[in-house]
Amino acid sequence: MSKPGAIVEMLRDEWGIPHIKARGRQDAFTALGYAHAEDRLWQMEALLRRGTGRYAEWLGQAAVGGDVVARRLDTAGASQRDYAALNSETRAMLEAYAAGVNAFIGIGHRPVEYGILNAEPDAWQPWHSIAVMRQIGFLMGSVWWKLWRAVALPIVGVANVAKLRFDDGGNELLCLPPGVETGAFTAELRELKPGIEALLGTAAPDVSDGGSNNWILAPDRTETGRPLLAGDPHRVLEMPNMYAQVHLACDEFDVIGLTVPGVPGFPHFGHSESVAWSVTHAFVDIHDLYVECFGDGGATVLFRDTWEPVRRRRETIGVRGGADVAVEVVETRHGPVIAGDPASGSALALRSMQFAETDLSFNCMIPMMRAENVAALYEATRDWGMMDHNLVAGDVAGNVGYRVRAKVPRRPRSNGWLPVPGWTGAHEWDGMVPWESMPSAINPPGGVIVTANNRVTRDDDDEYLSTDAMPPHRARRIWRRLAMLAKANVDDMAAIHRDVETIPGQELRDRLRGLAGIESVAIALHRLIMEWDGRMDRDSEGASAYIAVRLALTRLVALRSGLCAAGDAPYAQAAPGVIPENQLWWIVPSLLRADDTSLLSGASWDDVLRMALRDAANTKLETWGRLHLPRFKHALSAAFPKQAAALDRFSAEVGGDNDTVFATGCLASVGTRAVSGSLCRYVFDVGAWDNCRWIVFHGASGDPDSSWYLNQNARWATGDMVPMLYDWNQVAAGATAQRRRRFSDGRVYPDE
Numbered sequence: 001m002s003k004p005g006a007i008v009e010m011l012r013d014e015w016g017i018p019h020i021k022a023r024g025r026q027d028a029f030t031a032l033g034y035a036h037a038e039d040r041l042w043q044m045e046a047l048l049r050r051g052t053g054r055y056a057e058w059l060g061q062a063a064v065g066g067d068v069v070a071r072r073l074d075t076a077g078a079s080q081r082d083y084a085a086l087n088s089e090t091r092a093m094l095e096a097y098a099a100g101v102n103a104f105i106g107i108g109h110r111p112v113e114y115g116i117l118n119a120e121p122d123a124w125q126p127w128h129s130i131a132v133m134r135q136i137g138f139l140m141g142s143v144w145w146k147l148w149r150a151v152a153l154p155i156v157g158v159a160n161v162a163k164l165r166f167d168d169g170g171n172e173l174l175c176l177p178p179g180v181e182t183g184a185f186t187a188e189l190r191e192l193k194p195g196i197e198a199l200l201g202t203a204a205p206d207v208s209d210g211g212s213n214n215w216i217l218a219p220d221r222t223e224t225g226r227p228l229l230a231g232d233p234h235r236v237l238e239m240p241n242m243y244a245q246v247h248l249a250c251d252e253f254d255v256i257g258l259t260v261p262g263v264p265g266f267p268h269f270g271h272s273e274s275v276a277w278s279v280t281h282a283f284v285d286i287h288d289l290y291v292e293c294f295g296d297g298g299a300t301v302l303f304r305d306t307w308e309p310v311r312r313r314r315e316t317i318g319v320r321g322g323a324d325v326a327v328e329v330v331e332t333r334h335g336p337v338i339a340g341d342p343a344s345g346s347a348l349a350l351r352s353m354q355f356a357e358t359d360l361s362f363n364c365m366i367p368m369m370r371a372e373n374v375a376a377l378y379e380a381t382r383d384w385g386m387m388d389h390n391l392v393a394g395d396v397a398g399n400v401g402y403r404v405r406a407k408v409p410r411r412p413r414s415n416g417w418l419p420v421p422g423w424t425g426a427h428e429w430d431g432m433v434p435w436e437s438m439p440s441a442i443n444p445p446g447g448v449i450v451t452a453n454n455r456v457t458r459d460d461d462d463e464y465l466s467t468d469a470m471p472p473h474r475a476r477r478i479w480r481r482l483a484m485l486a487k488a489n490v491d492d493m494a495a496i497h498r499d500v501e502t503i504p505g506q507e508l509r510d511r512l513r514g515l516a517g518i519e520s521v522a523i524a525l526h527r528l529i530m531e532w533d534g535r536m537d538r539d540s541e542g543a544s545a546y547i548a549v550r551l552a553l554t555r556l557v558a559l560r561s562g563l564c565a566a567g568d569a570p571y572a573q574a575a576p577g578v579i580p581e582n583q584l585w586w587i588v589p590s591l592l593r594a595d596d597t598s599l600l601s602g603a604s605w606d607d608v609l610r611m612a613l614r615d616a617a618n619t620k621l622e623t624w625g626r627l628h629l630p631r632f633k634h635a636l637s638a639a640f641p642k643q644a645a646a647l648d649r650f651s652a653e654v655g656g657d658n659d660t661v662f663a664t665g666c667l668a669s670v671g672t673r674a675v676s677g678s679l680c681r682y683v684f685d686v687g688a689w690d691n692c693r694w695i696v697f698h699g700a701s702g703d704p705d706s707s708w709y710l711n712q713n714a715r716w717a718t719g720d721m722v723p724m725l726y727d728w729n730q731v732a733a734g735a736t737a738q739r740r741r742r743f744s745d746g747r748v749y750p751d752e
Helices: 025-052 056-073 075-085 088-106 112-117 128-136 142-156 189-201 361-370 374-380 473-483 490-497 503-513 520-530 541-561 563-568 580-593 605-616 641-647 713-718 728-734
Strands: 007-012 018-021 211-217 228-236 244-249 254-259 269-271 275-281 287-295 300-303 306-309 311-317 325-332 335-341 346-352 389-395 400-405 440-442 448-451 676-678 680-685 693-696 737-744 747-750
Touching: 007 025, 018 025, 018 728, 025 056, 025 075, 025 088, 025 112, 025 128, 025 244, 025 737, 056 075, 056 311, 056 325, 056 335, 075 128, 088 128, 088 361, 088 737, 088 747, 128 361, 142 287, 142 346, 142 563, 142 580, 211 275, 211 389, 211 473, 228 275, 228 389, 228 490, 269 680, 275 374, 275 680, 325 346, 361 374, 374 389, 374 400, 374 440, 389 448, 400 448, 448 473, 473 490, 473 503, 490 680, 503 520, 503 541, 503 580, 503 605, 520 541, 520 605, 541 563, 541 580, 541 605, 563 580, 693 713
Parallel strands: 018 244
Antiparallel strands: 007 018, 007 737, 211 228, 211 448, 228 676, 228 680, 244 254, 254 269, 269 275, 275 389, 287 300, 287 346, 300 306, 311 325, 325 335, 335 346, 389 400, 400 440, 680 693, 737 747
16 A cells, blocks of 8 residues: 655755755645754744743743743734634645644654653644744844833933944944945934833832844846845854754745744745845834833723723743742733833833734745745735844846835834833824835845845834844945955855954054053053954954953943943843843943043043053953854753753854954853854855855754754854755755655655
């Protein structure tokens, strides 16, 4: 008797990357679910538990704070709501994918983490993929800067609160029109006033984010006459990687790119036979915080002169090794309370596009894979709203394009700076900014598009989009590199990935050059910085000296301003919390550039720079690569320290820092060690698909015992990449593993 189901071919290349070829779309997605589970099953369930507030069942007390936020936001409920609203084609995709995951679970193999936890995997349900996708973009962006300014306001005062935002380089650089500079970004008092009055007049008395690069060149700017698209996403370097390399083909599409384990499709980076696409975080504002005025001990909330009853529900969080934690969730018309105590009379409620509105982003997945050109790809993203992206794309006809892929609520510009009063009715959402009004261009003049989390476009009086964009230093550096290229090729794009020149580092070096009165203990350190070339090379001691001074400078500003105490305020306690030094790291360069001493408690910048040099002189300096060495910590290693040696890995040495194109970020609260970086890098030679390259920071597998767990790290650390195999004949010729599978009724059958 013949076995059920159609044959699916599953190959792995020399890097362990799966290449899956099926006849029908449903078989392809089932096989993708199986392959994801084979490589990343524990990670998939960990992401699901983090997103839905069940992570403490595995990790214990350390995960309770995150679980509380997830329960308050009801990620599970929102994901089930969204699944019910999807079209039938998308639901069938999610069902097929879940069947593949469960088929792998059914064979009985368990990743090592389940043994450590003494746990069994839960069956995968179709809506779980939506919860995973929600989790990886969980509250990214503006909400943390609004909370930061809220807790800092009573400390720094009304006159200074607008300064507490990302460094703007002194001159903002736009994504659209490409490369246009607009001067410094400032707030008008009328934009700050509602939030200031709400926080200082009503709040409790003691209430006093990820990046990326991408760029594209039009055919007339390249050596081959084809578009070149390159980029990389920057996130915390968690093990396993948030992304997995996959090649997936059927009779409807043939797509290769980066997938999210637990999610079918290629939402962020990939190419089909016709079009390539990539994203960066756009930093448009999709989260609002409301200061709510409560009465009757927290039982009612004020809105437009009427006291409305709050909604309450109770959640119970299971905690490994401890007692259950009961959580009371209080919701107003604006959303759940995430900080503060309603019984005290005021608290903060969150209204976010990630939870408040039914989201149909998953309806975009299959149409994106079927799109035949840039315009069709953008049309396919009309429903995307789960996260805000700069979507850059190129197609085989030579078109290049840019679009902000997001759903942004229409509301006053004042909502962007601080939590705003929830009781006035003056800060409500009024529908969405129309898709047609979002920043977008196909084949813009000049043939170059660069995005690096810089400001998306000029402020428009009609449509508020963004307050907190990241510094333009990376974008400016990419523009400068591209301007030096007459006709670019893939090697040129790869070289830009490796760029380690730091603009803020050079600015600080130049500011220190004429500094007088340096204490004798710091003279050698000062000389080392003066001789430094401004590059964050891994063999540079000058780079280490610069970071030592910048860390010391950040700590001094935190102390002298009093902002070091802001992290203790009640509104700063929503997990993962607000850490003042980490916020100030991004702010100090702007203040120094402007010679703004308002946060220095009467000192001059020369005074504070001399102090920073003195403090940093006590630091033992080594090459930057040694001080910056990333340690890839597995999520279980802290809770199970006896297993850490088997789970954790050290990277090869890296250069770069937060401000370089070769982005390897450190945190002021941690020190010099790289804790974030490029999860992957890629170059798409659009139309010459076998000339594309990519890399991830560790490897294709999530299994610590696999030879594919860390096999890409050495190349990643140097900025090198490996071939992105697309032609099926080449894939088959170089395959290190080849299997044929049949899937039916939730089971997998090997085809002998």
